[in-house]
Amino acid sequence: MKVKKTFPKILWLIFSSSIFFILLYFALFYYTKKAETQVYHSSIEQFDNEIQKLLEVNSKPILVAINNDTNWDEFVNFTKTKDRNWYNETIGNELEIYEADYLGAYDANKNFIIRTPTAKIKTIDFIPKKEMELLDKAGVNKFYMKIPEGIVEVTGASIHASNDPNKNKTPTSGYFFVVRLIDIKFIKNLEKLTDATILLLDTDVDVPSQKHKITSLYTLKDSNDKFVAKLLFKRNFEVYFENAINLLYVIIVAFIINLIVNLIYTRRLVYHPLDLVRRALETGNRKAIKELKKTTGEFSYIGNLFEENSNQKLELIKAKIKAEEGDRLKSSFLANLSHEIRTPMNAINGFTELILNTKISETEKLEYLNVIEKSGKNLVGIIDDLIEMSKIDSNQLTPNLTIINLDSLVTELYETVKVTVQNKDIDFKLIKSKNPAKFNIITDDIKLKQVIINLLTNAIKFTEKGSVSFGFEIDEAKELINFTVKDTGLGIDEDNHKYIFDRFKRVDSDISIKVGGLGLGLAISKAYIDLLGGSISLESKVGEGSTFYFSIPLEYSKTEHITVKPINNIEIIKTEEQTILIAEDDNINFLLFQKMMQHKNFKILRAINGQEAVDICINNPGIDLVLMDIKMPIMNGFEALEQIRPIRPALPIIAQTAYSSSDDKIKIEEAGFNGYITKPLNRDNLFELINKYLDKENYNEI
Incomplete structure (x- = not known):
């Protein structure tokens, strides 16, 4: 009887346990689906926000540049004079700066003046007049439209004088438009920026969701806020739930076995993981997620989901910070570029006008001409740095290896640079090598010279009084040529060491502002050294000076030494006609x-x-x-x-x-x-x- 009475109790226990576990199973399934839905919708929302931010970053350089150009007195004058030579020499050369396919200018009466297109756009005048009326109020606007060549992104701005205090109220002097064709190149660049696959849709239809894909639609509208096209962004959604059911069955079996063996394990196997899920859902507690991953079965998988979601949020925050920092650095660089170019141009134009329109003595005239010559050289230097940086960014540089005598090259550079420091209280020294090269070496002599000159020029600029020295040593064991450029000048704060070779960041100080420049010299030097297969480093303390070390591979040519002839003064020969x-x-x-x-x-x-x-x-x-x-x-x-x-x-x-x-x-x-x-x-x-x-x-x- 006891057995009979006990058996129904055991069956009832098993049955009741089964009912409990069935309910638990559906609860787990519900939480799994809920987690799946939440992570999916959260990822889509984050993806939408990311796309919006990155598209804003993509348009920001154009907005900065067009705002700078359209608030220019000379541009205002152009809309009246329609001087094509001025336009072609200034605005017409800015296609690469804008990374655009078409630049167009209109006068105050909305009449077409001139355009600068690439070969992609043949259409001459396609900007709607209504858009110009909108610019009278808005000042700057971006919209999209269809032309025979395809869909284009148009950024327009009204042209005003630089000192106009009411730019959106006073009549405009004209209109300027920057156009980018949304072609394969445009979409490929946008795919690289957004890390997504992009489709251009010319119909306003809803796009069905796809398994393991998150999507974002960006509508392209014209100046009347009407539909033109859509950009569909797709990205893989790397969270999968296919094994959820199977894993839950495993949990059921494990639960029954553990229930039979010991009901005490119920708390450890069910309640505690569920509590971790609750804490992760409510607060995003990283400790709870970490513990959840350590559990077994589906709970561990849910922990992976929460961790993936958390990592996506962190990546989005990092991407946002990086994009904002890049945007800020590029804006700062563009502002500094505008300043550095306009400064010598102001001197050239100003002193030229003084020479032409005022009565001055010969001494003053000579002084003004010297200023004009110096400003012209500064302007050429800025342009050369920009062109070289552009070639570096587009991977157009290749080393041109030649056979050189290293001792003669360094001595020639010393004699050349020594002339430039004669008027400064600087002890300029060439440190003789204790271990000179046994043979001529093979390297790119032009790029090597440019690196040394850049480092020496910086050292002399930032050393008002003291010493500047440079030299090299041969390390045959490591097959390296080690160069050193040392000064006792201003020095660089340790916090700025990591930025010193960045192209868009310049360490600002009173002296750096005084000497000017874009701060591209060190970035170019590092790019050259990387091209030659070397490395560069820095040691510096504020007030004590700086030492730059760089190394390039040692490769002997096994030929006789090359002697460098001294540079003699030029003598003009007298000949017959x-x-x-x-x-x-x-x-x-x-x-x-x-x-x-x-x-x-x-x-x-x-x-x-x-x-x-x-x-x-x-x-x-x-x-x-x-x-x-x-x-x-x-x-x-x-x-x-x-x-x-x-x-x-x-x-x-x-x-x-x-x-x-x-x-x-x-x-x-x-x-x-x-x-x-x-x-x-x-x-x-x-x-x-x-x-x-x-x-x-x-x-x-x-």
């Missing part, structure tokens, strides 16, 4: 050549394009030398050289170019030019080349 052909399409540049040579015994001929240069050289055997511009209409300098050289192989042809990077120099040399001179022209360099190739006895030996 000789004929020089100047191939130059720009009238101002040709006038400058004429004025430089007017006191020399030269007969000057001119060709305004490459074809004329070829014809003149063929029909005039008396031409002694050609100064060939690289960029000319009809036929450029390289093409003209190819046609002249077979007919006049001994004729010296010197390239004159506005391109000044080391890669451009290599291209010119490989093309077969005898030499080259860069713009802006340097009179001493010009006559050094002319003398070299018009001295026919020496030229035949070259």
Whole structure:
């Protein structure tokens, strides 16, 4: 009887336990689905916010640049004069700055003036007049529209004087538009920025949800707030629930076994994990999530879900902070760039106007001209740094390895830089190597020189009084050449050491503001050293000075040493009248050549394009030398050289170019030019080349 009475109790216990566990099973299933839904919707919401933020970051540089250009007095004047030369030389050259496909300007009456397109856009005038009316009130606006070439993003701004206090109330002077074509390149760049797959939809339809995908729709609207198209962003959703049911069955079996063995384990296996789930859902407690992951079965999987959700939130916060920091640095860089360019331009324009329109003494005139020359060199330096940084960013630089004598190269740099510190209270020293190179080495001498000059220039700039020294040592064991540039100048705060080689960040101080510049020298130097396979580091303390260390691989050429000849003063040779052909399409540049040579015994001929240069050289055997511009209409300098050289192989042809990077120099040399001179022209360099190739006895030996 006892057995009979006990058995029904056991069956009842099993049955009641089963009912309890069935309820528990459905509770777990409900929590699993709830967690799945919550994580999915939370991820979509985060994805939408991320896309909105990143699209704002993508548009911010255009808004900063267009606001800067349209609040420019010279642009206001252009809308009245419609001076195309001014526009082409200033605004028309900014397609790359805006990363745009079309720039267009309109006057105050909403009449089209001029455009600057890429080859992608053929349509001339497509901006709606209503949009210009909207700009009269809004000042700046962005919208989308369809043109024959496709859907475009248009950013427009009204043009006002820089000192206009009521820019949205006073009549506008004109309108300026920046257009980007939403093509494959645009979408690929946007995919890289957002880390998502993007589809362009031209119909206003709802997109069904996809398994394991989160999506975000961004509607493109025209100036009347009407639908134009949609951008569909897709990203993989790496949270899966397929095994939830199976894992729950495992939990059921484990629960029954543990219930039979010991009911005490119920609390540990059910209540405690559920409590962790509750704490994770209510507060996002990371300790609870960590403990939940350590449990078994489905609870551990739910812990992974919570951790994934938490990690996504942290990644979003980091991405937001990084995007905001990048936006701030780029905005700061653009503002600094505008300042650094306008500063020398202000000096050039201002002192030129004083010379032209005021009565000044010869002493004052000479002083003003020196200021103009210095400002022009500063402006060229800024432009060169920007071009070089652009090439670095687009991976267009490659090392041009040559055989050099390292001792001679360092000595030549020392003699060159020493001249620049004669007027400063600085002890400039070259530290002789204790372990010099046994043979000539193989490296890119141009980039190596530029790195050393950049570091020395910085050291001299920031050292008012004290010493600047540099040198190198050979480490044959590690196959490295170790360079050192040391100064006793201002020094750099330790907190700024990690930013010192960043391209968009400059360590600001009273002296750095005084000496100016974009702060790209160290970024370019690091890029060159990385290109050569080396490394660079810094030691510095405020008030004690700085020491830069950099190393490049040691590779011997196993040939005789190369000796570097000293640089002698230029002597102008006196000859009978000789004929020089100047191939130059720009009238101002040709006038400058004429004025430089007017006191020399030269007969000057001119060709305004490459074809004329070829014809003149063929029909005039008396031409002694050609100064060939690289960029000319009809036929450029390289093409003209190819046609002249077979007919006049001994004729010296010197390239004159506005391109000044080391890669451009290599291209010119490989093309077969005898030499080259860069713009802006340097009179001493010009006559050094002319003398070299018009001295026919020496030229035949070259």
